[in-house]
Every structure is written in structure tokens, then in C-alpha cells.
Amino acid sequence: MLRTAIVGGSGYTGIELLRILKLHPRANVVAVTSRKYAGHSVGEVFPSLHGYNDLLFTEPDVSYLSKSAEWIFTAVPHKAAMSVVPQFLDAGLRVIDLSADFRLRDRRTYETWYQAHTAPEQLDKAVYGLPEIYRKDIAHAQLVANPGCYPTGAIIPLVPLLHSGIINSQGIIADSKSGASGAGRSLSLGTLYCEVNEGLKAYKVAEHRHMPEIEQELSVAAGKPVVITFTPHLVPMTRGILTTIYARLAREVSIGKVLVAIKEFYKDSPFVRVFPEGAFPDIFYVRGSNFCDIGAKIDRHTNTLVLVSAIDNLVKGASGQAVQNLNIMAGLEESLGLDTIPLCP
Amino acid sequence: MLRTAIVGGSGYTGIELLRILKLHPRANVVAVTSRKYAGHSVGEVFPSLHGYNDLLFTEPDVSYLSKSAEWIFTAVPHKAAMSVVPQFLDAGLRVIDLSADFRLRDRRTYETWYQAHTAPEQLDKAVYGLPEIYRKDIAHAQLVANPGCYPTGAIIPLVPLLHSGIINSQGIIADSKSGASGAGRSLSLGTLYCEVNEGLKAYKVAEHRHMPEIEQELSVAAGKPVVITFTPHLVPMTRGILTTIYARLAREVSIGKVLVAIKEFYKDSPFVRVFPEGAFPDIFYVRGSNFCDIGAKIDRHTNTLVLVSAIDNLVKGASGQAVQNLNIMAGLEESLGLDTIPLCP
Amino acid sequence: MLRTAIVGGSGYTGIELLRILKLHPRANVVAVTSRKYAGHSVGEVFPSLHGYNDLLFTEPDVSYLSKSAEWIFTAVPHKAAMSVVPQFLDAGLRVIDLSADFRLRDRRTYETWYQAHTAPEQLDKAVYGLPEIYRKDIAHAQLVANPGCYPTGAIIPLVPLLHSGIINSQGIIADSKSGASGAGRSLSLGTLYCEVNEGLKAYKVAEHRHMPEIEQELSVAAGKPVVITFTPHLVPMTRGILTTIYARLAREVSIGKVLVAIKEFYKDSPFVRVFPEGAFPDIFYVRGSNFCDIGAKIDRHTNTLVLVSAIDNLVKGASGQAVQNLNIMAGLEESLGLDTIPLCP
Amino acid sequence: MLRTAIVGGSGYTGIELLRILKLHPRANVVAVTSRKYAGHSVGEVFPSLHGYNDLLFTEPDVSYLSKSAEWIFTAVPHKAAMSVVPQFLDAGLRVIDLSADFRLRDRRTYETWYQAHTAPEQLDKAVYGLPEIYRKDIAHAQLVANPGCYPTGAIIPLVPLLHSGIINSQGIIADSKSGASGAGRSLSLGTLYCEVNEGLKAYKVAEHRHMPEIEQELSVAAGKPVVITFTPHLVPMTRGILTTIYARLAREVSIGKVLVAIKEFYKDSPFVRVFPEGAFPDIFYVRGSNFCDIGAKIDRHTNTLVLVSAIDNLVKGASGQAVQNLNIMAGLEESLGLDTIPLCP
Numbered sequence A, B, C, D: 001m002l003r004t005a006i007v008g009g010s011g012y013t014g015i016e017l018l019r020i021l022k023l024h025p026r027a028n029v030v031a032v033t034s035r036k037y038a039g040h041s042v043g044e045v046f047p048s049l050h051g052y053n054d055l056l057f058t059e060p061d062v063s064y065l066s067k068s069a070e071w072i073f074t075a076v077p078h079k080a081a082m083s084v085v086p087q088f089l090d091a092g093l094r095v096i097d098l099s100a101d102f103r104l105r106d107r108r109t110y111e112t113w114y115q116a117h118t119a120p121e122q123l124d125k126a127v128y129g130l131p132e133i134y135r136k137d138i139a140h141a142q143l144v145a146n147p148g149c150y151p152t153g154a155i156i157p158l159v160p161l162l163h164s165g166i167i168n169s170q171g172i173i174a175d176s177k178s179g180a181s182g183a184g185r186s187l188s189l190g191t192l193y194c195e196v197n198e199g200l201k202a203y204k205v206a207e208h209r210h211m212p213e214i215e216q217e218l219s220v221a222a223g224k225p226v227v228i229t230f231t232p233h234l235v236p237m238t239r240g241i242l243t244t245i246y247a248r249l250a251r252e253v254s255i256g257k258v259l260v261a262i263k264e265f266y267k268d269s270p271f272v273r274v275f276p277e278g279a280f281p282d283i284f285y286v287r288g289s290n291f292c293d294i295g296a297k298i299d300r301h302t303n304t305l306v307l308v309s310a311i312d313n314l315v316k317g318a319s320g321q322a323v324q325n326l327n328i329m330a331g332l333e334e335s336l337g338l339d340t341i342p343l344c345p
Helices: A012-022 A062-068 A080-090 A107-113 A131-140 A149-163 A210-222 A255-265 A315-329 B012-022 B062-068 B080-090 B107-113 B121-125 B131-140 B149-163 B210-222 B255-265 B315-329 C012-022 C062-068 C080-090 C107-113 C131-140 C149-163 C210-222 C255-265 C315-329 D012-022 D062-068 D080-090 D107-113 D121-125 D131-140 D149-163 D210-222 D255-265 D315-329
Strands: A002-007 A027-033 A071-074 A094-097 A143-145 A172-178 A228-234 A241-248 A272-274 A292-299 A304-311 B002-007 B027-033 B071-074 B094-097 B143-145 B172-178 B228-234 B241-248 B272-274 B292-299 B304-311 C002-007 C027-033 C071-074 C094-097 C143-145 C172-178 C228-234 C241-248 C272-274 C292-299 C304-311 D002-007 D027-033 D071-074 D094-097 D143-145 D172-178 D228-234 D241-248 D272-274 D292-299 D304-311
Touching (some): A002 A012, A002 A062, A012 A027, A012 A315, A027 A062, A062 A080, A071 A315, A080 A094, A094 A315, A107 A210, A131 A149, A131 A315, A149 A172, A149 A210, A149 A228, A149 A255, A149 A292, A149 A304, A149 A315, A172 B172, A172 B241, A210 A228, A241 B172, A255 A272, A255 A292, A304 A315, A304 B228, B002 B012, B012 B027, B027 B062, B062 B080, B071 B315, B094 B315, B107 B210, B149 B172, B149 B210, B149 B228, B149 B241, B149 B255, B149 B292, B149 B304, B149 B315, B210 B228, B255 B272, B255 B292, B304 B315, C002 C012, C002 C062, C012 C315, C027 C062, C062 C080, C071 C080, C080 C094, C094 C315, C131 C315, C149 C228, C149 C241, C149 C255, C149 C292, C149 C304, C149 C315, C172 D172, C172 D241, C210 C228, C228 D304, C241 D228, C255 C272, C255 C292, C304 C315, D002 D012, D012 D315, D027 D062, D062 D080, D071 D080, D080 D094, D094 D315, D107 D210, D131 D149, D149 D210, D149 D228, D149 D241, D149 D292, D149 D304, D149 D315, D210 D228, D255 D292
Parallel strands (some): A002 A027, A002 A071, A071 A094, A094 A143, A272 A292, B002 B027, B002 B071, B071 B094, B172 B228, B272 B292, C002 C071, C094 C143, C172 C228, C272 C292, D002 D027, D002 D071, D094 D143, D172 D228
Antiparallel strands (some): A172 A241, A241 A304, A292 A304, B172 B241, B241 B304, C172 C241, C241 C304, C292 C304, D172 D241, D241 D304, D292 D304
16 A cells, blocks of 8 residues: 655645545555644544544654655645655655646746745656656656646647647637635635625636646647636636637648547546537536546637636546546556546536 | 516516516516416516516417507517517517517528528617617617627627727637526526536537627627627526637737726716726626626737626626616616616625 | 714625615715725725725724714624724714624623623613514614524514414424525635535534524513524525424414414514415525515424524625614614515526 | 346436446446437436446336346336336346335325325335345345435434434424435426525425325334424535434433434444534535434423434435445445545535
8 A cells, every 4th residue: 555645634635635545445644734633633624534533633744754654745835835845855755746836847937926936956857747748757756746727627638739730829718717616725705605606707817827837838739839818717616627728720620630639649548538529528527536528619710729628626636636646656557546436416 | 657568577587677677766567478377476476576466477468568568578589579579569669679589680690590580671670789889779769689698798898999999800709607597497407406506518619699699799899790709608606697708909008098998988888887907897796787897907928808797697688788778768867777786795 | 864884894794784775765874994994995895886986994983983974883793892882872873783792681691692791781772673573662772783693584483473372482493594694704614615515514503692582582472481492504505594493383273374473463564574375485585685584384293383484694684674773763664775676586 | 246227317316326336346237228318328418427438328128127137226206116116026136216116114105195006015025225224124125115315314313312212202303404406307497506596495394205204214213103393495505415303302311322322323334424422414524425424412401402414315315325225135245335435525
């Protein structure tokens, strides 16, 4: 059994890691930290997490964790992550970091969008943890930077089409709609039930921190710098990100060819499901699962390709993807412990 | 008091007309039809509609309605509307039609997207009932074609910018997110609670019937044919349409100038509220009201203008707008009976 | 025009007072306080509150408020209320307090459930602001203690039946289900969207502070001490309290008689709506309105009367009722400014 | 592998059976019927049901099913069930029926609440499929009548207390709150999204068909006839039933003793979780799982025991319980394939 520890176990991604790992046949959680709940059992704090009655939340003690576990999931906010991750690396552990701290390869970009980076030497070594693209590098990485939720939903459908030159690399628009769990479990007026329910809004229009992360990966795929227009929205639901993407076709192509190109690119990726022509994803079909569903249509009268992707932001957009990375790093089958059926309805 | 009748009073737009007109100081509802509920009182069928205990639903009898009322709201599905509207016109009544049947001026376009038109002679005479644009024509119209919900949210923010040439008329994308009431009150699997709740999807991608309606009005504003990419989405909430619009700037301009252009264009329109720079609409702020809220931002790194509009689809997107049209047609103040405060939270 | 001021204008009851009073034909808001938003305009902070662009939130300065206004709504938490209310009373103003501080006539009861009372001399003078019961006293009161939301929904259906001896005063059970707005707008983990949505729970079982308030009023109606079992629940919706009440019949009686007894008791109360036999209230039918809807059924096989009441907790359960009290205190028609139609759907 | 077939696979309980059985290590679905979707693959109709691309919906052909499968789940409406179940029994198959047709042992009771029974000879043979009570009988049954959703949530917490005489068998009240999936997937106005969302109502007050089913089992436990007051409510959420139960204590007892009595009774029941004193269940903690969570408190001032239970109506209230029954009937471990972790948030 892989002995894993979760640093920051009381946020939604931490809870979700606990949920997923509980049923993992080859990994278990030997330690989980939470300053807030230290000393209390996981099962007591979160009655949904059945079977964790004997696991106590502890203070985040690197030395204790390094002795107990071989694998670390850091599910703490950015900035906190970059201060603790290097310590685990130094101790020889392998780390999957769910924060944004090691996702951007370019230090200046990171510092433009976040703050000064205190562990810049890791930026080169960290592997961007999108298994569908970087599977091989992930296998050998000591530090995997688990992608952001919005980037996961935007990058997966676009990479095959940029890579193959089917779409124009300029003028791409990603209009994303996220459930409220993406905002996390910390207190804020904007995520109170009564402020989200029956509301709907765009936020951080053209200035969300996930934008440079998306652009970084699209640029790799296109082989040249790609800039996009990115608008996140907050939707009254708990889980899920639906991303509607608009791109211009670089050449005359049928929708069948577009779908085949995506399908072919991901033929060895068990979590990417490409819908047949005329069918489109729905958050409904992915909730609780690690799938990334994709549908597409060509609007002939404007020559625009419309792509739609759906993920569960807490699973494929965070903790499920982290476990997928764990599997790859440990040489296990990629989908181990992740072959759940979406909860629908 | 204006004597109005509602033909088709048991759908959401009919109920909403009853709600709004109940408090209208200069109009009342003298008849309301519903085959389903004929013989039952409005207050009995819809306990929310306080004060309607003495008004009974009746069968749709044109001759009776024509004698009882001077003003007709037709809130029946398209196709049904075009068979009944001409009869009221012939009887000399003035009609506000909430269906799609008289919105498209071009018969061929109508027949491409709907079916054969049985009252084509009215297409020229009908006035498109968007008061913010056609206020003067509406005042004298015998037949007003009340706009669709999606078109209302897309046309209002775009017209001033196309009219002034601030944005390029090509490449406009409208990504709309609607609450479930837009699908109406008829039975369908797709609008069951459990099929909508915690789901989110795009539908009728690039083939929704509101697309030609939007294009018709944008073409008028631009003075040349405009085609757009339009993607409607179904969101788990009851009321509201948020439309996120992407357009390319035709010339170097500040966001301040963009906002002023919209504000100036609508300076006599009491229901258009333009948000200051940096602020964006939320369905939360318009629910139950006739407002169309607008916010905008320029994404400098892609040279894209992002516009966001929010309306309550049942009010500004349907019944509120219909009453606004009634006011104008009757020579009353445009906002009479519509100066409610949004219900928030 | 009545010049009113709202102390504590940034919580949900404060916002709701602003919403309701905006359309009140005989009252307006001349001042509103909020430490948090002092210096900002109401319209800027709450874009839903149309028409308040010129009203600024201020610090709560009693002397300024006392000069500006004649009527005070205190919408601050308990404890804060009892420190400020006496100052307004001393300045000769009339006060409607929405907190719990003056609802319990018995000081010891108050101190058992809350904390030491710092203005006990007002407990006798304050009138319990349930207009349906205390209309006459309210008219002359200087201080009205606006009832709690749960008590409003529980007391109104029960008083006529206890008063007439139709039901047994012992063994009454009130099972209440509230939307999340009842928990207020302050930050707490339990009212985050993702903690409420798709959840449902009982809380403060048999120990909620509204219990003694309900018992106080039922005891008055029964003419002897009444104790009840009271269980509040949190439901994933924004507004509304549905209370299901179980009581034993004291004598053989038909459901028709029960309904008539309630109806008769409230024949001069415009906001109490008694449903016909077989029909039951739904939050759906009262949202945004000041109604208290009531339905009833006798379960013959257990000889139990089941009563169901529905209110909008922010309107009849708080701010609407406060305005109703204002109307009565000012000698205006009780329903002035409150004759809205529920927003449905 | 157990070869199972699902008759009626397109309703919510059928879909849920497909979901649960997909991951069952010792059972699989060899056939599933649906008149509506016959000829279409399960994966095509329900994209959430991953891995079912090769399984086609078929017409309900008893002879074909009897040859293909050894185990039958009937997930069709009552009345339809009693016409088809005997045919499978005659063919020697073992059947778990999710309808109400075989739950009531007394034919007259069945016919009072439903309609004439066409297979009354099975009423005696069928075993009521609540494993926590009838585990031993289920093991050998050919026909198991899977309990109703409301009964499951009401019976489990009450049986130990009636059995031990801790509570009085008279005067029990069960106030249940159900999510909308309990109403099924068939079309009805009352389950449209806009009719459920932001609404809340009691329905079938004291006349719901699950009442005699609850009373039947409580009577067995008490050893004498028990009648209860039962009020179901519809709550705006998809899954879950929270039942708040009020009972009078038959003797002086501590809450600790009450909780121990329940815990002890279910010590071999892996899905019953009894909460510690002061803690209460939340639908939040059981969603997607087969748990029945129970909490309790004694209201000393009225001498009332308040019990709260929470289940996922589609799992423990239907399909999960059916699979639990399958496991027991097949001699497998009771929790096989059901040891999921609730999806939270």
C-alpha cells in the first residue's frame, strides 16, 4: 500500500482526497493535517467520511509527515504550498501539489499573477500534472503540479486541435461556468448560500489567475505563443465546470474529423470521453467522477468551432486528477481507484 | 383603466403578466384564457396570485375577448399565435404578442426557422417590441411583437456599439446562460427538477431559433448584415439570463468611452442600468424586475471587448417588457407598474 | 412622509427593509447605518436596491439619527439592540426592534436563553409586534418588539385554536423548515453555499431560542402555561419557513370548523390566508410577500390535527412585519406598501 | 458472477441500480428493459452510466429475461409489478421487487390503499426487504419486497425503541422531508424544476401510501397495533429523505441509553450509523451511499424523544437496499459493492 499524507485536509480538495483514497485499492492515508481540527478524528469532523474514525487531524509537522508517508498531497493555498513543498522534496518524498505554486514554468509570469516565488528552483523540475499530456514525465517526477480546475477543462479539448493545426491559435475564447465548490471552503460573503443561490455572474473577467496557466499549455501545443480570452462565471450548483470554447477553424474540416482528432489524441486516456456529433456534455454526467467529457459543433454560418467540456472540478479538476497522478508516479494503472460511476441524478 | 385580456394565461409568461398587471395603477385584467383551467378561478389555480379570486379562466373565445377587452396579450406558443392574432387585429384591438410569430420581418427567415407563416401580411406591420430601440414605432403600433428572452439580453448591450461603430460587426459571440423558466411550464423530461438541478449544459448550439432574431436587430444597428455565434445554456436556477458577449473593437477606445456610449444611448431608457468600470451584473440584482443590467471590460491582451448583460427572463425577457410596451402604446409613462425593486436575496 | 432610519442596514433584514420601504407610498428611509459600508451609497453596495444612489450608509450615530428620523428600525443582533434602543426611546422616537431583545416579557426567561438584560425596564413597555394579535397595543406603543421568524409561523395558526379550546394545549409539536436567509448574512461555515445546497438537517433540536418566544404567546392564548416541542431545520432554499404543527383535538370537530375558526379569528387580518380543505400552503406561494398561509387536516386515525403554515421569513418573518407595525403605529392602513404579489415561480 | 436483469431500467431507481451494479465485484447486469429506449444502448441514453455501451435496453420479454438472468430486479410501478413478478417466480428466478406490490402482508390493507391485488398468493411468501430487521428471512426468500423510501427512514430508528419498550407505541409522529427524485422520472407538473425550486410543501398529509407500510412494521416491533401520524414534504434537493420523529418515552431513560439501545440493536448492521449525543444527521453526509444515519435527543421539558434519520432515498431508500438484499440472498457479504463514501459536498 502506498502511504500517503494530505497536508491541508479540511478544505474541499482535502476532503475529496480523503473520499477518493478511502476506496483506493493500493493507497491509504496515514496522516492528514489541519490546524483547525488538529486532535479531532476525520470521521467526527466530517461524518460523510466513513471509516476514518481512527485517523486524527494533526498539526502540519513536516518531520512527522516525512517519516510516516512516502507520498504527499499538498492541498493548501498557494504561497503556503511553496514554503512547505521543498521541505518534503528535501526529505526525499514525492509530492503532488494541488496549489498554483508550481504550475507556471516561468517565474516572472508567476510573480506577475501571484507574488514573489520563494522556491523558484523547483519551477523547472516540477511537472505539470495533466496526465493526458504529460503522462510520461509525471511517471518520473518528484514534484507534480496538479493543474487548476479551469485549465483542466480548457486545455484538454484544445490541445489536440492546436497540435494538429485544425484551429487557429489566435482568437480563442473560453467561457467557463463553475459551481461554488471551486471557491473553496473558507469563509467569504460571496460564497454564502444566499449570495450564490438563484444568482449568476461573471467574475475576474479577463484577469483570472488561471488564464496564464491555460495560455502556457496552449502555447506548448501550438508551438507558438497563444493568448486567449477567458471569462469565469459562478453558477448556483456545488460541483462542476462547463467550459464553452470558441475557436476559428484553420482549414476546411468536417465535425467528424474534429471529433476523431480529439478522440485519437486521447485514445489511451481513460477519462476523456468524446461525445458523438450532435451530443453535448452536461455536468450531470460527470459529477463525482474523473471524466472530462467533450462535445463539439461547427457553426458554419460564422465558421466557428464550438467546443464544450465538462468536468467535476473537485475530481478531474483537483483531487481525482491528483490521485491519477499518484497512480502514474507509482507505476500503477492510471485509473486505479477512480473508476467510479458519476452520481446522476 | 386599460382593459386587458391575456390569451394563454397558464404558462409562466401568462402567470407573470397576471402578477405584474395586478399592481398596475392604470390597467387591469378583465379576461384570461386557459383551456386547461377553464372554469376555475385564477386565485384557486395559482394561490400566489392574490386578489384574483373572482377572475375565472375561460376558453379562448375571440369574440368574447374582443368585446371585453381593448388590449390583448397573446402568451401562446408560436404557430398558435399567428392563427389568433389576426382575429384580434381585425376586431380593432391592439395586440402585444409574446410569441415568436411576428418578430422576424423576413418571411423566408421565419419559415426557415419555424414553419409556414399563415399571416405573412402582418410581418410588415408588426413592430419589434424592444422599447429601448423602437419606442416611437411602438407607440402607434397595432401589433407589437414582444422580443424573445435571449434576444433582449443580447441586443440591448450590442446595439449602441454597433450603431456607433465602436465594435466590429463580424465575429460577435453571445454565450447565454438561462434559468429553467425560459423553457416554459409544459411537461418535458429535460425540465424536471432532477434533470436540471446540479446540471449545466449547452443546448441547440448554433441552431437556436433566437439567433436569427438577434441577427436581424444587430444588422439594423450595424447597417449591414451581421451574423453571430450564439450558444444558449441551461443553468440550475429559476429566473434569469446572463449573456456574456465577445466582440472585437473596431478602433482604439477606452472602457470608459464604451460605457459612456451605452449609457448615452439609453439615457432615456429607465430600465437599462450600466455598471461602472470594474463592476459586473449578477442575476441576483435583477430578479423580479424589468431591468437590463450591463457591464463591460476590455481584455487588452486579446483586444476583445467583453460585455455582460443580466435580465430576468420572465420580466424584461417577456411579461415585463410586454407591459412596458402596453404603457408606451397607451401613452402612459413607460415604467408604470414596473418600478419594482429586485427580490434579493 | 414618515421619516424612518434603519440601524443595521447591511444584513438581510436591513436590505429587505430598504427594498420594501422604497416603494412605500407614505414612508421613506432618511438614514441607514452600517459600520462596514459607512461612506458608500446603498445603490453601490447593493445594486439590487434601485433608486438608493444618493443614500449613504453611515456610522450608527444616535444623535444624528434622532434628529433625522422619527421612526427607527433596529436590525442589529440581540444584545446590540438593547444597548441602542433605549437611547432612541429617550430621544422620543418610536422604535421597531427586529432583534430578540424585547420579545420576552419575562426577564428571567430572557436571561436564561440569551444573556443579562441591560434594559429590563423596557420589557414591560415593549409590545410584541404580531399585528394579528396585538394590533391595538401596537398602535400606541413606543417600542415594538418585532417577532422572530419561526414564532410568526408557529403562533399565527395556533392562537385561534388554543383561544377557542379546539386543541389541547399540551403535546403540541412544531416542526419548522427554514431557508438559509434565516441564518443571516454574517460569515459562517454552516451557511456557505456548498454546505447548505443538497443538504438538509435539524439543528438546535429542542433548544432553539425561539421556543420560549412561541411558548410565551401560546400561553397567553391558552390562558395557561403551554410548552411545546420545537425542531427547526435548515433547507436548501433562500427564503421561506414552512411549519408543520401537530396538535391533539380537545373535542370532536370537523376540519371545516377548524378552518372557519382560524378564518374568523383573522377576518380583519389582510395577510392571513386560510386555504380550503384539502389544499396546503407552499413557500412557492408566499415568496416576497407578507402573507402567512395556513392549511389544515385532521388525521382521524390518530386524532391529530396537522396544521401547515408558510411565510417568507424575510418579509412576514421580519421586515414586512416590521413595516406592517410601522403602518399601525403611524395610523396608516396596515397593508400599505405591502400589497405585493408573491414572486412565483 | 451473479447474472442480474433489471425490469424497468429507465426510471431513477433503475438508473441507480445500473450505477451501483456496475462496480459490484460479484454481480453484473445482463439485461435491462425499457419500452421507451428499447434498442438503444444504456451508455447512449444515459452518458453518466460509463461502461454500458454494449448493453442495449430491450422490451420486457419475460421468457428472454428468464433465460438470461438468475436474479431479477423489478423497478416498475406498482400494479405493473404484480403482473410480471409471478412469471419470474414461476420460472424459478429470485426476485427483488422495488414496487409496493408485495410490501403489505395484509391483502385488504393493500387493496384499501392501492387497488385489487392480482397475485395475492405471493403476499405471504414475500419477505419485507429491510435487511436490518429481516436479514435471516431474506437470505432464503425467493421474492423480496424492497421497502419504500419513507418507510426505510422511519422504521429503522423506531424498531429498536418499540421493541425494547423505551417509547410509547401510541402518539408517534413522523415528519419526513424528501428530495424530488422520490417522485420519479415520469412527467408531472409538480416535479418541474421551476415548481420545486425555492418551494417547500407538505403533501398527501395523513394519506400517503407509505403510512400503512410503516405501521405494519412498527406493529411487528411493538407486538401490538401501532398507528402513526405521517406527513411527507417535498424539498428542493435531488436526493435524500430526512425524517424527524416524535415519540413519548415510556419510562425515565437517558439519551445515552436510547442511543445505546439503537446502536446495540444494529451492531451487525454495517449501514446504520448512530450519531453521538448532540450530533444530528444531515442529508449531506449520506448522499450517494447506503447509510441510514440516526441522531436523537430528549426534550425534557415536554418529555418527548426526537429522532432524526437521514438516508439517500435512491440508495438506502431503493436501489442500494435492493443490492444489499441481493447480497444477502446470494450469500455474499451484505455490504459488497455498497461500501462507497458519500459524495460531500
